Amino acid sequence: MNKSQSISVGIFFIIGISLLWVVQRQMSDKAVQASEGYEVVARFENLLQLRVGDDIRMAGVRIGSVQYTGLKDRTPTAIFKIDNEFQIPSDSLASIGMAGLLGNNLVSIDMGSSPTPVSPGGEVKTQAGYDINHVVNEIGALSQQVGGALKNFEAILGAQQGEEGMFQTLGRLLKENDKKLTQTVSNLEAITAQLASGEGTLGKLLMEDEIYEELKTISADLQNTLSEGEALLSDTREIVAHVKTGQGTLGGLIYGETDLAVEVEAMIADLREFSAKLNNPDSTIGKLLTDDKLYGEVQGLMRKANQTLDGLGDSAPISAVGAVAKPLF
Amino acid sequence: MNASSKSESFLLNNGISRFFEDIGNNVILLYQTLRYFPLAPTQLKRIVEQCYLMGLSTIPIVAILSFFIGAVLALQTGFVLSQLGAVEFIGAIVGLSMCREMAPVMVAFLLAGRVGSAVTAELASMKVYSEVDALKVMNVPAEKILVMPRLVAALLIMPILNIIATTIGWMGGMLVSKFINFIQLAPHIYWRNLKDFTVFPDIIDGTIKAEVFGFAVVLIACNQGLVTTGGPREIGSSVTKSVVTSMVFILLTDFFITRAQL
Structure with missing residues (x-):
């Protein structure tokens, strides 16, 4: 084995180990390191799918990560590691939300307005997050309701085994009255045209x-x-x-006790007496009014008078001619 | 007496007995070699030499293969994911599959094909041409200078080959995601998604696999070489057997390691 082989092997190992280190750093940089933040405790009703390493976001900004999840004193508890540069107002509310549809979770903190921040090791208030199972159940119930409503709607609109639905009825009515409707519409058109041109009473009224x-x-x-x-x-x-x-x-007359009233009363009494006399058949006017014989006599008298007048009427032209002719003879 | 010798030869000659014999030989070799592991620093030169032969010279083929495996993985998944509108998950798929499965298995296969065959051929030749016997005569255990340095070198190079293969595979996936027209995924989204889903323990799991596979491949290769008897033809068949056994072992062990890790 020569020297160059040893050098190559040395370089190979150094490159390999540095590559491992770089990958380790890259893979771990999303988790906040222990020395880079402070811990905050959060007790939830349900930790849902929250895992160690999940993001903690306040107003959408990533401020730390979940350090621990588990049961403490029979309460689901999560410990957050918050970056030192961020402070959580003490009245903030933490909830567990979904980061994606594939089940990733995150802790979302609704930023409060309190000037005092949660101290390191302190507890942050929490509220229940949306459990996807719960949401799915709700959607299921809702879809059932919608289905029922649609069924009712269909029953109203559509025909049901031989019965005529609303649309069918409407269609039939339209078909049957097609000509009338057309006529009505054309009339309306003519009327509106007249109105627009200011013709007729209404048109004039409008225009x-x-x-x-x-x-x-x-x-x-x-x-x-x-x-x-x-x-x-x-x-x-x-x-x-x-x-x-x-x-x-x-x-x-109406309200007072004056002489006039007395006079009127006396007059009324006289009138009463007079009418009583009128009604009495023994009196002259009573007889005149009630006795038919007198009426017959008067009628006969009237007839005679008529005849006399007629006679006079007939002889009048002759006497007139006589009177005219008298000077002639 | 005659019947018992017949049954004995049957047991020795059929496939099942040869399978158990192989396992036994490997375990014995492992046990004998492990005894010399504390002496590794004394064999540093041999270890470095083996690192060079096994590791450094394997890098090019590892790089090429892993690049294209990552690229094809991104291509295949990208085609489906683009239809679903979820191309950003290519990062997660390539990231996890490369570091947990593809890189360790692929590197181990390459090691079996390229290094295992060479080791078997070398040791089988030494065995056939009595060099191993000569060492024994000189009271130099073959396990100490032939097997132990190779196993130590395998343990040293496998994590590095694995991480190189993983990162190059990721790069291949990224390039395909960026430049293929039906995917066109921005590299930073690819990396962000990859980092969202891949954590360092995944790399550790992959490295453990790679270590087990590399160690097993070299052990099988050494054992196969040292049990060879006969001539040049037997050397060839030993090489073939070494490679095939290594690959079967890799696939079989991979399943169980993955099951244990999940």
Whole structure:
């Protein structure tokens, strides 16, 4: 064996060992070294799939890694190794989340606002993370509900063994009334076209300013009328109040004990007496009203009078001719 | 007496008995050689020479093979993963498979083919041409100067060959991921994913495998060489047998070591 072989073997070993060292450093640089940080304890309800070496992130920034996972005092506990340059506010909340769909986990810390940081060896508050199994169960339940809802929807919309669904009914109605609907639509089109061009009452109403002005005037008039009406009403109220107090003729008549009221009462009594007399068949007017004989006599009288007048009517032209002819003869 | 000698010759000549005989010889050789391990520093020159022959001269073929294995691994997985939209996992696949499986097995196969055959041929020649007997006559145990330095050298070079093969395989995977048009994975994503999934204990597991395979290959080669009798033809068949036995042993042991490591 010569010297160069020994040198080659030496180089071979040095390169090999340095390569091993480099790979070891590269593979391990994601785990925080023991001398480079401080420890923080976190107690969870469930550590899920958290493993030693998983990242700890605060607001998305990697601040350390998981140093230990296990049960301490029957509580799932994780110990975090946090880089010295980072401090966790004492009211921060740590939770276990998923880093990827392949089951990688990380600890996500919701940064608090407290000015005091968690001291080395201290405990950080935790909250329950999302367990993928739980989420899958929830999705399962949800999909069942959605399935049920869709079934109901299908039952409403689609035909079910010979029955006619909503769509079928709609389709049939549309088919049957096709012509009518077309006609209606064309009518509507014509109406809207007329409206747009300002034809017809509605069109004019929509398009012409004159009507608007007129309406404005009418409304102004109405307002005037209303105000007048209001004045009238207030006057009326005043009169009614006046009447209620028993003032004036009407007031005296309704509420007051004046002479007028007495007179009116007397007048009414007279009227009553008069009507009683009218109703009495023995009185002259009563007879006139109730006795048919008198009515017959009057009728006969009237007939005679008529005849007399008719006679007069017939002889009138002759007498007129006689009167005219008299001077001639 | 006649019947017993017949059954004895049957036992000695059939395949099963030869299989157990091989195992026995190997164990005995291992035991005899282990006794001389503390004397390794006295055999430093021979050890360094063996390191050169086994390690240094094997590097080129190890480099070529591991580069292309990493590249093909990335190509094959990349084709499927690109259809799934998960090409970044090439890093994890190439990283883990190279360091845990491909590199140790491949280096051991190369060692069996390139070094094991040479060792068997050398020792078988020495045995056939009575050089081993001459050593015995001189009271120099063959295990001490022929077997022990080779085994020590195998133990020394295997971790290094393994890590070289692993890193070159990773490089091959990275280059393919970067330049093949249907993958086009940025190198930093490849490395980040590789580092996310591959940890140093994976390299340690691979190195343990490589050590076991390398040691076994050299032991089998030495044993096969030292049990050779006859002439040049027997030397050839011993070489073949050495290589085949080594490969079977590697594959068989690989399964059980992997099972134990997981």
